[in-house]
Each structure stands twice: as C-alpha cells, then as structure tokens.
Amino acid sequence: MNKRKLIPSMIMVSALVMLLIIWLGTNKEENSGTDFPNYRIVAHAMGSINDLTYTNAFEAFVANYEQGTRIFETDLLLTEDGKLVARHEWTTQMSEMLGQTKTLPASKQGTILSYDEFMDTPIQGIYSPLDWEKILDLLQHYPDAYIVTDTKEFDSGRMMKEFQILTESAERRDPALLERIIPQIYNRSMLEQINRIYPFPHVIYTLYESQDSDEQVVEFVKESGVDITMPVSRATSNSSKLLSVRVRGFMLIP
Template sequence: MKKTKGIATAVMIFALISVLVITLGDPDKELATGFASHRIVAHAMGGINGHTYTNTLEAFAANYEQGSRIFEADLLLTTDEQLVARHEWTHNMSKLLGQQTILPAAKQGTVLNYAQFMDSPILNIY
C-alpha cells in the first residue's frame, strides 16, 4: 500500500513539473517579434459586416480597430494599368460584391478600367 502511494505521489509530482515546464516554457527563449508575433492575418483586409473578400479601406479600418496588424490584400491591374484592390475579375466576384445592378451585364466578370472600378461601390456601401 505504501509503495503504491509513493508511486502515485511520484507520478503526480512528475506530471506537475511537466505541466509547469510546458506552460512556462524556456525563460531564456525570446518571445516572437515582428511578423511572427501576430497570430492573425486579415485576408482581403479582413471581413466586414459578415462580408469577405471586399479588400476595402473600411474593412482595413474596422479590423485594425479590432487589433489586427497584419493584412493581406488582393491586387489586380485595371485595363488602363492602374493597381486596385480586388480579389478577381469574375462574374461571381461581381455578384459577391453586390455589383449586379451597378455594373452593366457586359461588364460583370470582365476587367474594368480605373474609372469603372471607382464608380462601382462594393455592396452599395464601400
């Protein structure tokens, strides 16, 4: 009985020490810095109001305010070679961004020029 109690005590002490070592980690180990210190990358500037892939300034601002510091943006060229933030030039993306009534049917799913891009608000808000 004493031997079993001693083994159980030794196992519990070993488990406690293991948990402390794992939890506290190496005190000499440097904490992650720079890019590695961030756990979240806001894809397409992050979601906003339940919408994804907007790549909008408003999504960036909202996610920055919530603590995100690393952002990914999708960048494409317009027909007049201006760089804009947009996920892709497809009909489905025009639909996802709520631009069916803004863009003429022939322009949905095609590469826009810069003026057309700027005149096509995303979800009638952004």
Template structure:
C-alpha cells in the same frame, strides 16, 4: 498535515512546468510581421462579408487589433493595380456590384476609374496601390501581404513594381512593411529584381515541390514564413520548417478550435476571414492557464 505537502507540491510544480513550456513556446521572439499570429484574408471580413478588399474592412479589423492584412491584387483593363480577388460575374455579384455595373462589365476587368467609382456593397471604398500605401503611411504598425492573382510573370512584375513606386513616392521605408508572397522558387529571384523586400512568405498551394525541397529552399534563402492549405499540414513538416528558420501559417481558418488544434501541431498562425489578432491572443491566454 505533512502527508498532503508532497502531492500538493508535485501538483504545483507540474502545473508550473506545463505553463512554462507553453509560455516559452508562445513567447518566442519574433519581429516584423511574424510578431503576429493572425493574417486577415482579403483584409478580413466586414459585416460577415468576405473578399471585399475594402478600405473599411481594413480599418475595422485594424481597430479590432489585427495588424497584418493579406490583399488580393489584380490589374485593371488599363493596367493599374487594384485590390480585387478576381474579375468574374460571381465576384461582382458577391460584392454587390452586379446592379451597379452594366452586364458587359460584370465578368471582366474594369478600368481603374470604373473600379474606384463602383462602391462595394453600395457603401465600401475600393482600394488601389496608392490608397493602400496611404493607409500604410498612416498606420506605422500595419503590414500588408501581397496575393498577386495575376498569372503571367509580366503582370506579376507590374503589380509589384506599382506597389514599389507608390511606396517610394511617399516613404521608401513603407516597403519594409510589404510582405511578398511567392508561389514557386523561381519567383523569388524575379521579386528581388524589382526590390529587395525584407520579408517573404512562401505559399504552397500552387507548388509541386516536395516537403524536403521546400525546407531546403526556406533554409537556403532565409524565408521568414511559409503558408499552406490544410491538406498540406503535418507535424513533421511544420517541425522541419521551424528548424529551417520559418514560422508556419495555415489558410483559411475561421474557427478558434481549429487554431488551437493546429497550434498543437506546432503551427504558428493562420490566415482568417473573421478572426482577429486579439481573439487569437485571448485564446492563447486561456489555453496557457488551463490546468
């Protein structure tokens, strides 16, 4: 009987150490939006439809456990801020608005009134800055991540200023749950001139900076998170960002197997159209107990 004790003890210790190593990684202390590993892309899908940025998508995914929502922001023709990915005929068709709108309105910016009164897929409510802040006020554990689709600096400032104004009309503390994505180093200073947002994500899809430049910038400016497309991910880069103080997200990932693979590289979380925070947590639990 005694000859079995040593191997069994070794097995128990080994499994325990593996679990502890994983658990230590998964239970790292994060606060604010980085307490969550899942960011819903364009508010997440609803009934398999992506890119709606619709109220119902936001609430449906919240009820599934998601707490952080990336939102596309654009300006209407009368320069009001709304949740829209792009003003194109393809997007109007994707959102089921091609039959709702006259042909000349399908490929360009709508007025604010036209936008708000044209349902998405015939049933979902479009969102503007005021509506989004109303939702944030109603759900005190929800965060939004800005994706300002406008290209001109003046237009980006208009988007962020409108969000700040809408928040301050309700409760300035709402701005603590607005996470601004910046697309280059210079944008950080412009953002800070509008409001000293407590949380910043540096998104790398548009920058030409080297990995070393990104790491230095993150460390020098206390950037909370970096997000990047798949082709920019590598283990060393992720590790250096972590040492610089930033968690790493990858976009856009819609399969749990991909999430698991990136976690092995040290990636903290993902943007997704279809996954939810609860799915990510369930997956982590399964992996933690896997012998």
C-alpha cells in the same frame, strides 16, 4: 488571362485555418527590422465586415484594425488601363458577391474594369474599393500595420509589373513603407524575380499550388530564408518533413 478562381480560393481559406510559418536556421526576429513575426492574426482580403468577405475594402481594413488586427492580406490585380487595385478576380461571380451587379452594366460584369470603373463602383453600395495608392495611405496612417500581397496574375510579366508598380509607388512616398510589405510567392523562381525589383525583408512562399517536394522546400528555405504557408493537410501529413523545423503559428481570418 489566367486567374485564381473564387471557389478554389475559398477552399484554400478554409484549409488555411492555421497559417503555418516555418523558421529555418537563424532567429529572424533578431535580424529583422520589423516586428512582423510578433503578430499572429492575418486578415484575408482586408478581413470581413458585417459578415462580408473578399471585399478588400477600406472600411474592412479600418474595422479589423480597430479590433486589433495588424497584418492584412490583400488581393491585387491590374485594371484594363494598367492601374494596381485590390480585387480578387474579374468574374461575374465576384461582381455578384460584392453586390455590384445592379451598378455595373451587364457588359462590364466578368470583364477587366478600367480604373475609373473600379473605383466608382461601391461594394454592396456602401464600401469603398481600394487602389494601391490608398493602401499606401493606410500604411502611412497606421504605422504598425503590414500588408501581405496576393498578386492574382499567373502571367509572369503582369505579376512583375504589379510588383514594379507597388515598389515604385512606395519608394516615391517613403522607402520605409517597403519594410511593411510582405510579398507572397507561388514558386521558387519568383523570389529571384522579385529580388531584382526590391529585396523585401520578409517573403512568404505559399505551397497550396506548389508541386515542390518537402525536401525541395526545406532546401529552398535554408538557402533563401523565406517563410512558408501551407495547408493544414500538408503540415499534418505523417510523411511531412516540414514540421521537423521550428514552427510559428498564425491564424488566417476571413
């Protein structure tokens, strides 16, 4: 299974000190049923807690919400038995970073955990792992919070299974929850795949792995109305055509 690795992701977080969202054409704030564009801070992996990052933990969400954050990016992976959980990657390095090496058997470090193994292994011995159902609990309890998805599967079938699970789970609870879920896509074709499952009102096309030219990106946004994230280096390039349109700036915090 191909996954985004931790070190490149940490570089990406540093590069995306500013999360640039590009608006093309019509003012989305007038057409959208949400106030998502009004916020400026995005908490990466539910935000840091006690200087710990990448936890995707319940307590991290609550701590950052209480500090005023309303948009939370969360990493999503499938467990060995097909359940959707908030985890950045299944690596030994991640287990070490989350302080789980003394709790997990050596044979389970660097492997895909089962749902029970994942949920029964606290982060740093004290913080609570989140599955998708508990994330929906948070959305219901905090009605002004938003979730930006970072699905960590490269395989198209597994990625779409994640979106199928998260969509069906939200619809069973309350279809209105889907208005506060913002998928990230990693290539243009992914938008059509997601739209077959549900037409999310906000979708973010993240460019840090994209080979698309500026011209391709601009045309895609004009046609689809998606928003864009990109590294600062691309936004500030002298040759970039992406800043010829109106920009709204967001800060991505760890």
